[in-house]
Amino acid sequence: MNKIARKPATRGKPGTRNNKYVFAFGGKTDGNASMRELLGGKGANLAEMASIGLPVPPGFTISTEVCNHFYAYKESYPASLRGDIDSAIRQIEKQLGKKFGASGNPLLVSVRSGARDSMPGMMDTILNLGLNDETVEGLAAASGNSRFAWDCYRRFIQMYGDVVLGIQAENEEEEDPFHQILDRLKLGLGVESDGDLTTENLQDLVKKYKSLIRKKTGKSFPQDVIEQLWGAIGAVFKSWKNERAIIYRQQYGIPTEWGTAVNVQAMVFGNLGSSSATGVAFTRDPANGEKSFYGEYLVNAQGEDVVAGVRTPNPISFMAEELPENFRDLEKVRSKLERHFKDMQDFEFTIEDGRLFILQTRNGKRTGLAAVRIAVEMQRERLMTQETALLKIPAESIDSLLVPVFDIKALKAAQVIARGLPAGPGAATGRIAFTAAAAELEIKRGNKVVLCRTETSPDDLKGMLHSQGILTSRGGVSSHAALVARQLGKVCVCGASDISINYERKTLTAGKVVLREGDYISIDGTTGAIYKGMIESADSEVKRVLEGSLRQDKSYTFELFQTVMKWADRHRQLKIRTNADTPAMARQAVAFGAEGIGLCRTEHMFFEGNRIDYMRQMILAVDEVERRAALTKLLPFQKKDFVGLFRAMDGRPVTIRLLDPPLHEFLPHDDVVRRQLAQKLGVPLEFVIERIKALHEENPMLGCRGCRLGILHPEITEMQTRAIFEAAAQVLKGKKKIRVNPEIMIPLVGFRAELQDQLDIVHRVAQEVIQKRGVKINYLVGTMVEVPRAAITADEIAEIADFFSFGTNDLTQTTLGLSRDDMGSFYEEYQKKEIYSQNPFASIDQSGVGKLMTLASSHGRQVKSELKLGICGEHAGDPSSIDFCHRLGLNYVSCSPPRVPVARLAAAQATLRNK
Ligand code: PEP
Ligand code: MG
Secondary structure, eight states, X not given: XXXXXXXXXXXXXXXXXXXXXXXXXXXXXXXXXXXXXXXXXXXXXXXXXXXXXXXXXXXXXXXXXXXXXXXXXXXXXXXXXXXXXXXXXXXXXXXXXXXXXXXXXXXXXXXXXXXXXXXXXXXXXXXXXXXXXXXXXXXXXXXTOHHHHHHHHHHHHHHHHHHTTOOOOSSTTSOOHHHHHHHHHHHHHXXXXXXXXXXXXXXXXXXXXXXXXXXXXXXXXXXXXXXXXXXXXXHHHHGGGSHHHHHHXXXXXXXXXXXXXEEEEEOOOSOSSXXXXXEEEESSOTTTOOSSOEXXXXXXXXXXXXXXXXXXXXXXXXXXXXSHHHHHHHHHHHHHHHHHXXXXXXXXXXXXXXXXXXXXXEXXXXXXXXXXXXXXXXXXXXXXXXXXXXXXXXXXGXXXXXXXXXXXXXXXXXXXXXXXXXXXXXXXXXXXXXSHHHHHHHHHTTOOEXXXXXXXXXXXXXXXXXXXXXXXXXXXXXXXXXXXXXXXXXXXXXXXXXXXXXXXXXXXXXXXXXXXXXXXXXXXXXXOEEEESOOOEEOOHHHHHHHXXXXXXXXXXXXXXXXXXXXXXXXXXXXXEEEXXXXXXXXXXXXXXXXXXXXXXXXXXXXSTTHHHHHHHHHHOSSHHHHHHHHHHHHHHHHHHHHHHHHHHTTSOEEEEOOOOOGGGTSOOSHHHHHXXXXXXXXXXXXXXXHHHHHOOSXXXXXXXXXXXXXXXXXXXXXXXXXXXXXXXXXHHSTTOOOOOEEEEEOSOOSHHHHHHHHHHHHXXXXXXXXXXXXXXXXXXXXEEOSHHHHHTHHHHHTTOSEEEEOHHHHHHHHHTOOXXXXXXXXXXXXXXXXXXXXTTTSOOTTTHHHHHHHHHHHHHHHOTTOEEEEXXXXXXXXXXXHHHHHHTOSEEEEOGGGHHHHHHHHHHHHHHTO
């Protein structure tokens, strides 16, 4: 989320007379491209285009300040606005020799939204405004085309009726009432296309539309053009807070306070005959970034025909033959726009009777791949500097170079059945398996699998490992499923509360769709969308090169990726570490550029094979003797894993966190697994059940976990420390003499005394091993800051800690009093009401949790200036959180291995942005 520029564009108290709210363009031009905050992207660029001599129909922009005023003062406007708008209209009239509302040669306008960042299609638009029963005749006379005039009128009434008067379909299945009338009319006349309707038919349609409006609103369709204009302006401001716009803002981190501007612009017509046309073009290909002219157009059509898909538009290249002169002009506009705006542009144009007009331009939306390619190539073409190119690539888009993506065509035809939280990016398609065992079976049969669970536990790991993706109906983005999936680089959608999974019946239900085990399902972990059926996807070239299955010189995408990474490393100040628990993960992270491990969750090392049984034996032990027995079995596994990690990291720092499981995550829930465990441990089932009952906690997340475990059972801390230092000694003394750099981290500390207790054990055991093995090992011991008390007493804790690592998953959970496992039934409502501007488990709540982090960092460093600071919560892979961490002066961020490239780029952007 871009929290960097949250401030609304408000200068002083709204409504004060000296404020300018209306900015003209196209004739006398008041604005320019640098005024996006005030004029929105569209308004600012219209002004800019006009001032560089591009043919822009004249108009004016009502500033975003008016939007903020509108919401702050019960949907009212600053007092001076009416007069300003009147004179702006007069100016257009003078320039074009037309008159707004006049029966001869009337001026028609469009009224469109335009926020600081474009939000395509999210807000409302009205075209052909200014038509009424009289002006329609004037337009007919002036254009010499009566059918055209009536066609415009019926379109206008429909749009106005929908957008301003709110006449819409009652439910999703129904067609909107205007279309129903149109369809009925066509059916009655036996015609198929709108183009077959005669002037008389259109006049009849207008009558029918107007009576619909009277019936629905009790009032006639407004004939006063000024009333029409104000109705449209109000509707566009209101659309800033429609549901679509709110969801879009949340997805892209656009603050509500920005508001939208409104652009009122003289209409030009692409539907005046065969020498008229309208279209949309991109200066480069937005799908793959290639430098080719891309777009489409329709002859004799209005803008919405291109978007609505009523007729199939032609590719822009066809224009070279059909309208050759206009095409040459358009090519010139294309290159002028790129040279001027220095970015790929997406622009709209209309040709009115052979004359080209540009209606809007903006930086084109593009895929991740295109973003990278365009930035790199534009830097090579000297259209932008390396710094600008880096800032132009949304950090997230690097992900799309690394993860499998759906085939775009196949995706268009697919049916979304529900949505969940995007928790592990990428595209996955496979047969539904409801259990790890079913997943394994399918995989043995050679099929791809998506593991679908209400939530996951360590028992599911094997299934997760083999699956293409993981889908859960419960759990937030830092739940078990999500964080394991991300670490494994698996696609994951979690917390999809609209689906229900019935393990007994083996069904997954989403609304009316019922899928069974073995049916195909597809999930998009980048957007959270869940689709019925199989959708083709393609593997990432970059990953194939890194894994060695594709030659580096065969992949242009890899070259682009390397270039961006090299640039990023040149600029960033933050170090990038990774959260990895196995040597394989560590190696992958290093290949992606990780400079250390910032979090090894040691409990995750016990997921595999029969280790989980020993882990469970340890948890269920009734006394120290039993516990030590289980720990003795665990020690060799731990040691071996640490050896692997140290080797994989080759002297880079490795932060190992001592045991921290909320115990419920590790205890078997279902009877079959409990029985199996009893058998393996050689104890009666009743014993297992009894112990699980005895260990039951109402709030395991706030229970016997973190350092509390090691304080209660010092033998656990002893075993883990021993394993770490034995491993370090072995690696140091090995043939290759690899350096080791362990950093031992104590979890969930809130009191200095807790850390002291564990420190004493760690230092004692470390010294024992070091002396026994006769080696020199430099190590650090630090703590996580993941409960508010640790942040508040950071000065006390820093005195005895070598480092702090912010565990923002728990810090968010405990600061907001919000469960990370289950975002609760209220979350959706909170999102709708924009109470949480972002999912607080995905992006740091900077004004709450962030304040605690600031406090801990400054107090910690006041006591110990060399205190190393890092972050290892899931937020460490989120670009806006990374920006925050940079500003806080952290030494490193530690994210899951596949996120490392994103973090490298985001860290560089943070440096450049905050210079
Ligand atoms: C955290 O709380 O942010 C953290 C990294 O620890 P875990 O997710 O393992 O609780
Ligand atoms: Mg934690």
